[in-house]
Amino acid sequence: MSVLEIPVDNDQKPKRKTIPKGLEERLGKKKQQQGKNITERLAAAEERRKDRLADVKQKAIETRAVLMQSLSQANNNSEKTTNMSPTPTTQNPTQLREGDTTFVSSATPEFWNMTHAVAIHQWTEQLRKHSMESVLIPLNKTATTVLSGGDSDTTSSDAKSHLSKLEADLDDAIKSFGNEAFVKLSSRSGKDDAILQCSPQSAEYLKTLLDNADIASISSSDLIANQEAVAVMKTVSHSLVMKSGKQVLTHFSGSSRIATDLRKSLLYPTNNMHVIVRRFSQDIKPSNEWRCFIRDGRLTAVSQYHHHCFFEEHPVNVKSFIEEFVGKIIPLLPVVSCVADVCCDVSEGTAQLIEINPFHYTTEGCLYDWVDPGDLSILTASSGVVSFRRRTVPSHAAASKHVSRSYQTVIDAWRYERSLELIPSPPRGGS
Numbered sequence: 278m279s280v281l282e283i284p285v286d287n288d289q290k291p292k293r294k295t296i297p298k299g300l301e302e303r304l305g306k307k308k309q310q311q312g313k314n315i316t317e318r319l320a321a322a323e324e325r326r327k328d329r330l331a332d333v334k335q336k337a338i339e340t341r342a343v344l345m346q347s348l349s350q351a352n353n354n355s356e357k358t359t360n361m362s363p364t365p366t367t368q369n370p371t372q373l374r375e376g377d378t379t380f381v382s383s384a385t386p387e388f389w390n391m392t393h394a395v396a397i398h399q400w401t402e403q404l405r406k407h408s409m410e411s412v413l414i415p416l417n418k419t420a421t422t423v424l425s426g427g428d429s430d431t432t433s434s435d436a437k438s439h440l441s442k443l444e445a446d447l448d449d450a451i452k453s454f455g456n457e458a459f460v461k462l463s464s465r466s467g468k469d470d471a472i473l474q475c476s477p478q479s480a481e482y483l484k485t486l487l488d489n490a491d492i493a494s495i496s497s498s499d500l501i502a503n504q505e506a507v508a509v510m511k512t513v514s515h516s517l518v519m520k521s522g523k524q525v526l527t528h529f530s531g532s533s534r535i536a537t538d539l540r541k542s543l544l545y546p547t548n549n550m551h552v553i554v555r556r557f558s559q560d561i562k563p564s565n566e567w568r569c570f571i572r573d574g575r576l577t578a579v580s581q582y583h584h585h586c587f588f589e590e591h592p593v594n595v596k597s598f599i600e601e602f603v604g605k606i607i608p609l610l611p612v613v614s615c616v617a618d619v620c621c622d623v624s625e626g627t628a629q630l631i632e633i634n635p636f637h638y639t640t641e642g643c644l645y646d647w648v649d650p651g652d653l654s655i656l657t658a659s660s661g662v663v664s665f666r667r668r669t670v671p672s673h674a675a676a677s678k679h680v681s682r683s684y685q686t687v688i689d690a691w692r693y694e695r696s697l698e699l700i701p702s703p704p705r706g707g708s
Contacts, residue, residue, distance in 0.1 A: 318693065379647070379657070383639050389545050392538075394612050395633040396463035398551045404609040408630040412450040412554040413463075414443070418543070421550060424529055425539035440526065443552070447522030450554035460519045460528070462539070463551040465634075467532030471516045474531070475683040483512040483684065484691050493697060499671040503587050506676035509684045510563060510583055518557050525552075561620050561629075564588035568643045569603050569617045570656050571610070572636065576603045578655050578664040580643035582618060585679040587671035592623040596665045602628035616640045644668070 381387050393399070398413050405411070416424075420439045451458045461467065475483065486508040495501050519525045529535045542550040566582035579599055581588075592598075599621050606617070614636040621628045634640040638647035644666040645652040655664045668675070680688070 318689065379636060380638055383637070386545055388635070388637065388639075389541055391612075391635040391637060392464050393545075395615050395635060396551070397553050397632070398463050398549075399611050400633075401609060401611075404606065404611075404630070407606050407609070407628075409558060410454070410556045412453065414446050414450065414552040414554065416443070416539075416542075416550045416552060418546070421539050421542060424526070425536050425543065426530075444522035444526060447519075447525050447552070447554065451519060451521065451525075454554070454556045456520055457518050457557045459517055459555045459557045460525045461553050461555070462535060463553055464538040464542075465534055466517070467529055467535040468513065468517060469534045470528065470531040471513045473681050473683060475512070475681070475687050476516065479512050479516045480687045482515055483508055483687055486511060487688070487691055493695065497671070499673045499676075502673040502676040503671035505688055506680055507563070507586050509680050509688075510586060512684070514563075519554075560622075562590075562622070564590050565620050565622050566631070567599055567619050567621060568641075569599065569619055570636070570645070571603070571607060571617060572614050572657050573659065574607055574613045575659065575661065576600060576607070576663050577658050578645060579666070580645055581667040582643060584643040584668060585672075585675045587668045591667055595621065595623050596663070598623045598628070600663055606630055612636075 378387055378391060381391075397405075397408075397411060398415075400408075417439060419436060420443050423436050423440060447460070451460075459466075471479075487505065490504045490508060492501055492504055495504065517528075519528065539550060563583045563586065568580045568582050569576055570578040570580075579596065599619065602619060602621060603617065610617070610633065612633075616634040616636055618631040618634070619628060620631055642652065642656075645656060645664075647653060647656070658664075677685075
């Protein structure tokens with residue numbers, strides 16, 4: 278058998294492979310098309326964001342118009358009945374009783390007093406036993422001024438001393454809860470910063486949740502949007518877990534809600550502001566959180582708290598379970614009318630009071646609308662019948678309204694990385 282020997286020059290350099298001209302053109306066109314697709318997708322995402330912004334602005338205009346009309350009619354009715362005995366009516370829900378503070382301006386001392394009255398540091402020891410463990414840290418004027426972005430010089434020795442002490446107190450409180458805690462003011466939390474801005478760490482956490490949700494196997498745009506909204510909501514909650522005093526101060530400095538409330542506390546110094554450090558529980562499921570409307574010592578309505586999301590795991594008897602728990606805490610509440618947020622786990626037989634808000638239109642109504650006459654009559658009813666609302670089907674429109682531009686950008690990028698289609702914009706005016 279003969280063997281053909283081919284001489285090989287070891288010093289000869291390997292020739293570089295050349296791409297055929299036709300193939301190179303096709304690859305170039307494909308690359309251009311991919312770039313065009315990316316541009317079109319980003320443009321479509323931007324259009325969706327503009328639509329959402331337009332919807333929000335229009336809703337604000339409509340809400341203001343309805344609210345002003347309701348207030349005007351309420352004032353007129355009040356003037357007409359000044360010399361008459363008050364007569365309960367369900368025909369016109371805008372006829373609120375004289376002196377009602379449901380629609381008092383949020384810029385008035387009356388509203389601030391309402392907020393102060395339900396703050397955690399006003400709760401009795403008996404009421405606190407129905408809530409998660411908390412540490413209360415009072416804020417002095419200097420620390421309040423600096424944190425609110427006021428005129429105090431943050432470089433002065435006095436300001437540094439107060440902030441250093443506050444940071445140390447926060448560190449001690451957070452450590453007592455295992456180095457993880459939820460921190461807020463006695464008025465409200467600074468969640469607006471976490472909702473609007475998705476940090477790099479939150480972006481990675483969100484992408485992990487989206488990967489675990491197996492969205493690629495879902496065909497319904499409503500279900501996909503719902504899963505994405507649930508992932509965003511969990512990401513926001515995760516980003517609010519504080520691990521040090523320094524992190525808390527940074528978090529507070531980025532929140533307009535925190536700054537606004539601190540400035541108000543300086544205007545009304547008799548209502549002292551506190552920082553509340555609370556034990557963070559991983560066991561609280563979003564589906565177990567509910568907003569309860571209490572009017573004159575009666576529970577009038579209950580709404581799913583995370584109302585933009587759909588949850589399948591709501592048990593049948595959750596309404597009666599909530600009513601029973603709220604009935605226990607009503608006698609302990611610092612006011613007769615308020616909006617209480619609770620967490621009720623029927624399967625475990627446990628319930629907790631999370632926080633109390635003023636009975637006021639600035640407290641989000643969730644699945645109720647304060648300026649809708651029918652809803653307002655439900656929230657202020659004295660019939661003893663408790664209204665109950667939860668989302669029974671997923672809604673693309675409802676879910677997308679609660680995803681900020683920052684988070685939507687992360688979602689769109691994630692979908693592109695996974696070669697998934699961008700979800701078309703929901704119909705305008707949907708819910």
